[in-house]
Amino acid sequence: MKKLMTNKNLTKAFSIFIIFYLIVIVFPFIWVLVTSFKPESEIWGKSALKLISENPTLDHYRALAQNNVLRGIKNSFIVASLTTIYVTVISIFAGYALARLQFRGKNFVLTLVLAVSMFPQMIVVGPIYNMFNELGWTNSYNIIFPYSMISLPVAIYILVTHFKKIPFTLEESAKIDGATPMQTLLKIVTPLALPGIFTSAIITFIGVWNEYVLSLTLNTDLSFHTAPVAISFLRGQFEIFWGQVTAAAVVVTIPTLIIVLLFQRQIISGLTSGALKE
């Protein structure tokens, strides 16, 4: 009887903690959402702490069209999609080779990939900046190529983990039937690994969507700003229009929100396959 009581109390304490946690997580978003509908006059001073606006307005959202944020979202979408496509394709090849084939130097390659994922990104920014200037690649979508540094190692690791989970027997019977390793990869392993491939694609997409330093440095022209850069430029030197900032934050968060709600399972599987021993 006593044990039952403590368990009940514990459950209660847990529930309270969970609710508190959810409030802490969600509160900034709610507050930002509220502010984005307030006229600039209500953001400052006395009504700053009011939850409901007296004169709700869509002005800040209309302003987004002029202040480059929408174009930033478009650019981010293009850059993230292109990077995801090519990184996923070459990671499938590399991941399969590393998971299934035996070749000399394999451990070296695995270590190299792991090491690259640990490099501080700042170390490549200067040389890449010079490279882009020499090639005339600044202010273009060529920024997708250096994005390989932040996304390839992660994608390869996720795919290696997933390829290893696929039972060997299918590949062996394919081999007995005379399939080459290439055919086995394309016709048998890839379809089976689709969930893993999808996971790695989503993690790559989110990683690139959020990238800031390279984008800030290489694409200085307004028309090539990605969403994070475009929104960071709303933070002016002397004055910040919080209405516009919060509206932009809401709009930039929406695609992420959709992705997270739709693909929660895949994202968690991708995150943990990088950090869990199977």
Next chain:
Amino acid sequence: MKLNNKIGYLLILPAMIFVMIFSLWPVFQSATYSLFDYQLNDQTKSRLSISNQYNLELFQETNRYLNFYLDSEKETATLEQSKEKIDALLQKINAYETDILSNYGEEKVVKISEDEKNDLEAFAQTVIQSINEIYALNDEGFAIEEDVLAVTGGYDSSMIKPNFIGLNNYKQALKDTRVRTALLNTLVFTFFSISLELVFGILLALIMNKAMFGRGLIRSLSLIPWAIPTVVSALIWLYLYNGSSGVVAMIFSKIGLISKPTDLLLTSTAAMGAVILADVWKTTPYMALLLLAGLQTIPNTVYEASAVDGAHKLQQFFRITLPMLKPSILVALLFRTLDAFRVFDLIYVLTGGGPGGKTETISIYAYKAMFAQTKFGYGSALTIIIALCVAIICYFYIKVLNVDISSRE
């Protein structure tokens, strides 16, 4: 097992090409830059050189101006002797230029040997000497002596001395108090963020593991702070923290954490705390999800057996959960430590390193050195120092704490 060398290499080739060009090559470049006094905005230091170089473009320009100015002096000159001397000098200059250009062709900046360097310097000397002789004539018609002399400075600037300075950038970095402050700030930020994230992360993971309602919802909501761009979360917190309309700043001053709302981002301790809090908000849910996955691999039977033996919850946590979760905790900690040590976006947007450099981390200083001060050599040395610190952190985790990140059989 049979070796599949050929097909294996073929499959990893595309990935390796990208790693080589966009990861390894830049790292070697940075290491190289760090040995030079390499500054993009300084004409004589804007390229790496171990040997002497000569700027032919500037050389030609200098000659062009000398021709132009001396011609105008000749027109106004009154003495026949000065006209002759000017003619002779110009002829000499133009002959020498033709001679030099025929040797080097189209290039703007050329490498030169020690002999060529002496030759060019000797030439500049004789030109200056001749000019001095001309002005020694004290011709009344001369009007722009100062301009002519100023132009001859172009010969000196054309000579580019090697900017290889060995380890001097590193020596300078060790003496630079701003580096020391930045490293200290980075360590403080890393230590407190990671500690708080770990404690809250474990707690959350335990609760999520037990949670009976809305698991899916809790997980989805947890993922959002992790998934939104760091820049966006930095701006959100900047809004919540700002002194005149930020709700968090107001709450903190009401409960006495800070004396007035504007203090939050303008005093050093409060600003560091604010930055850490924003990071904890963004990454604790991520940490919790990693640890939750680890928790779920612990079989329930272990708990049941210990309950039969009379262990209570606290004992179970310290004797079973923590030891069995240790591998997951260490891997999560390693990744988070590296991320926190390399922090850039969050602080760059939230405080820009302020107030007065009190939240400036080493990554931010390196970036500012390269792109605000255009000291590429020095900035690169700082990025190499970051890489060394990262290597030390990895070594510590892998060797001392025995984190196993490579084998996943």
